[in-house]
Amino acid sequence: MSAKDSKIVKTEPLDANKAKWINTVLTTYTDPLGKTRTWEHAERPTRPKGSDIDAVGMVAILEKESGPELLLQKQYRPPVDKVCIEVPAGLVDAGETAEQAAVRELKEETGYVGVVSETSPIMFNDPGFCNTNLRMVHVTVDMSKPENKNPQPELEGGEFIECFTVPLTDLYAECKKLEKEGYAIDARVATLAEGIEIARRWKV
Amino acid sequence: MSAKDSKIVKTEPLDANKAKWINTVLTTYTDPLGKTRTWEHAERPTRPKGSDIDAVGMVAILEKESGPELLLQKQYRPPVDKVCIEVPAGLVDAGETAEQAAVRELKEETGYVGVVSETSPIMFNDPGFCNTNLRMVHVTVDMSKPENKNPQPELEGGEFIECFTVPLTDLYAECKKLEKEGYAIDARVATLAEGIEIARRWKV
Numbered sequence: 001m002s003a004k005d006s007k008i009v010k011t012e013p014l015d016a017n018k019a020k021w022i023n024t025v026l027t028t029y030t031d032p033l034g035k036t037r038t039w040e041h042a043e044r045p046t047r048p049k050g051s052d053i054d055a056v057g058m059v060a061i062l063e064k065e066s067g068p069e070l071l072l073q074k075q076y077r078p079p080v081d082k083v084c085i086e087v088p089a090g091l092v093d094a095g096e097t098a099e100q101a102a103v104r105e106l107k108e109e110t111g112y113v114g115v116v117s118e119t120s121p122i123m124f125n126d127p128g129f130c131n132t133n134l135r136m137v138h139v140t141v142d143m144s145k146p147e148n149k150n151p152q153p154e155l156e157g158g159e160f161i162e163c164f165t166v167p168l169t170d171l172y173a174e175c176k177k178l179e180k181e182g183y184a185i186d187a188r189v190a191t192l193a194e195g196i197e198i199a200r201r202w203k204v
Numbered sequence: 205m206s207a208k209d210s211k212i213v214k215t216e217p218l219d220a221n222k223a224k225w226i227n228t229v230l231t232t233y234t235d236p237l238g239k240t241r242t243w244e245h246a247e248r249p250t251r252p253k254g255s256d257i258d259a260v261g262m263v264a265i266l267e268k269e270s271g272p273e274l275l276l277q278k279q280y281r282p283p284v285d286k287v288c289i290e291v292p293a294g295l296v297d298a299g300e301t302a303e304q305a306a307v308r309e310l311k312e313e314t315g316y317v318g319v320v321s322e323t324s325p326i327m328f329n330d331p332g333f334c335n336t337n338l339r340m341v342h343v344t345v346d347m348s349k350p351e352n353k354n355p356q357p358e359l360e361g362g363e364f365i366e367c368f369t370v371p372l373t374d375l376y377a378e379c380k381k382l383e384k385e386g387y388a389i390d391a392r393v394a395t396l397a398e399g400i401e402i403a404r405r406w407k408v
Contacts, residue, residue, distance in 0.1 A: 005236040014228035014244050016220055021244045022333070024218035024226055027282040032209040032364050040218050040225045041283035042246040042334065059398065061406070068406045077331040078231040079245035084331045120398060121383040123391035126329040126336050127281040127288045129226070130246065134391075136398060160236050168408045179325040187327035187338075188395055194263065194324060194340060195399015196408055202265070202272045204372045204400055 003083045003160050006076040021046065042130040048094040053122055055134040056101045057089040057188055060114055062141045062165055069165035071110060071141070072189060076160065082184040085175070087192075088163075089134065102137035110163050111151025114139030125187070136188065172197045207287045207364050210280040225250065246334040252298040257326055259338040260306045261293040261392055264318055266345045266369055273369035275314060275345070276393060280364065286388040289379070291396075292367075293338065306341035314367050315355025318343030329391070340392065376401045 016024065023043045031037055047054045060071040070087075077084045090105035092098065099116045106114050118138035125132045141148055155161060166174045172193035175185050198204065220228065227247045235241050251258045264275040274291075281288045294309035296302065303320045310318050322342035329336045345352055359365060370378045376397035379389050402408070 002236060007234050009232040009234060009240065011229050011231045013220065014230040016217065016228070019228065019244055022228055022246055024220070024223065024228060024246070025215050025283075026218040027215045027285075028213040029282050030211050030213060031362065032206060032280075036213065037362060039282035040223055042226055042228070043283075044333065059402065061402075068408075076236075077328075078233050078243035079229075079247075079333065079335045080328055080331050080337075081231075084328065086331070118401075121379050121389045121394055123394040124281075124284055124288065124388050125391050126334070127284050127290070127388060127390055129248065129283065129336050130330070130334060131283045132330050132333050133284075136395070138398075138402075158235065158241060168402065168406055175325050184328050184331060185325045186331055187329050187391060190325055190327040191340070191392055191395035192399040192402065194342075195396040195401075196403040197322075197399075198263065198265075198342075198372065198396065199400040199403035200408070202372055204272075204404070 003074050003076045003162055006160075008078065008081055044132055046091060048092060051092055051094070053092055053098060053135055054132050055089055055091050056098050056105065057087045057134050057136045058102050058106050058114075059136055059138045059192065060088055060106055060110070060112065060141055061139070061168070062112075063143055066167070068168050070168055070171060070192070071112065071163060071165050073109065074162040074164065074183070077184070080184045082182065084184045084186050085178050085189055086186040087188050098135040098137055102139060106139055108154050109159070109161055111153045112141045113145065113147045114141045168196060207278050207280045207366055212282065212285055248336055250295060252296060255296055255298070257296055257302060257339055258336050259293055259295050260302050260309065261291045261338050261340045262306050262310050262318075263340055263342045263396065264292055264310055264314070264316065264345055265343070265372070266316075267347055270371070272372050274372055274375060274396070275316065275367060275369050277313065278366040278368070278387070281388070284388045286386065288388045288390050289382050289393055290390040291392050302339040302341055306343060310343055312358050313363070313365055315357045316345045317349065317351045318345045372400060
């Protein structure tokens with residue numbers, strides 16, 4: 001049994017009256033010249049009241065003796081009908097800070113106990129198409145701690161998540177390799193990899 | 205007149221029968237244990253037939269004597285009702301490669317003529333929520349070339365895009381500063397910045 005063993009039975013138009021996880025919105029607005037225009041977009045109706053984000057993603061770095069490694073996941077995603085390579089992530093519960101959600105979700109999804117070192121600005125995933133967003137929380141996992149010796153995820157019923165790690169130095173090459181093997185690469189993973197390559201190439 | 209001078213008049217539920225830029229889909233699938241499940245997601249109906257991507261984004265780096273600078277844009281986005289900080293990007297026309305679309309869109313939106321150095325894997329913007337994706341095309345802009353001395357964008361009627369540049373070394377700090385000033389940060393920009401910071405911190 002693996003994430004790859006998911007199969008689409010059928011796809012059909014979503015009935016807006018029955019939709020639980022998605023809203024679509026028509027906005028009428030005036031442009032800088034005062035002309036009236038319209039724009040269509042999608043939203044998550046699940047953002048907690050009072051929260052400015054839908055979700056958190058984790059840049060979880062395992063401090064290994066051989067060098068730092070990024071914790072990644074393989075998870076089947078029906079919207080793209082592929083197994084995706086993603087950073088650990090999760091929706092924020094009501095009343096939680098981004099950092100609390102990150103540490104909780106990391107433990108649930110991967111079993112690792114991490115320490116927060118940085119929280120990113122709010123990032124919008126595709127702001128011409130939808131309003132979904134997240135903060136990336138950077139978490140360091142101390143591999144010498146007893147709780148990180150034998151991490152045990154506590155997955156929910158519908159979750160089939162496989163964890164793996166990639167040395168930071170190999171991340172971009174690994175993204176290309178995984179794509180060739182048929183995986184879909186999440187934008188956060190590939191863009192982190194690009195940032196690392198740019199820092200190297202331009203000696204930043 | 206600036207990108208900030210856009211104002212929302214009203215928002216309302218989008219009528220799926222009138223939607224031009226967004227489809228919503230209900231997928232029925234079987235999970236790895238054989239259990240039947242459903243998933244809701246949004247799609248762009250505009251992806252050209254035969255194309256595997258919706259759009260391209262550009263990591264456009266201006267080679268300045270003072271150091272490399274990343275070309276960015278300010279653009280009002282109705283889905284988030286804010287001016288967003290984004291990389292130059294555009295939808296792919298039928299029959300275009302990612303590289304052709306990148307060079308064309310860069311010229312149209314910013315006036316700069318660039319040379320492609322790298323094309324990323326396909327990246328999915330939010331694969332639990334929608335199937336929208338892009339490739340990032342890395343473009344170097346030689347500032348000593350006559351065509352890049354006085355770049356003139358050729359914007360379409362509805363486009364109000366302001367270009368600016370940020371030294372690569374300052375990108376993450378600048379994202380935080382721009383967020384404090386009220387801008388929304390696109391995930392590509394912030395994640396590139398994070399990648400650069402990670403490469404520095406972990407000495408990759």
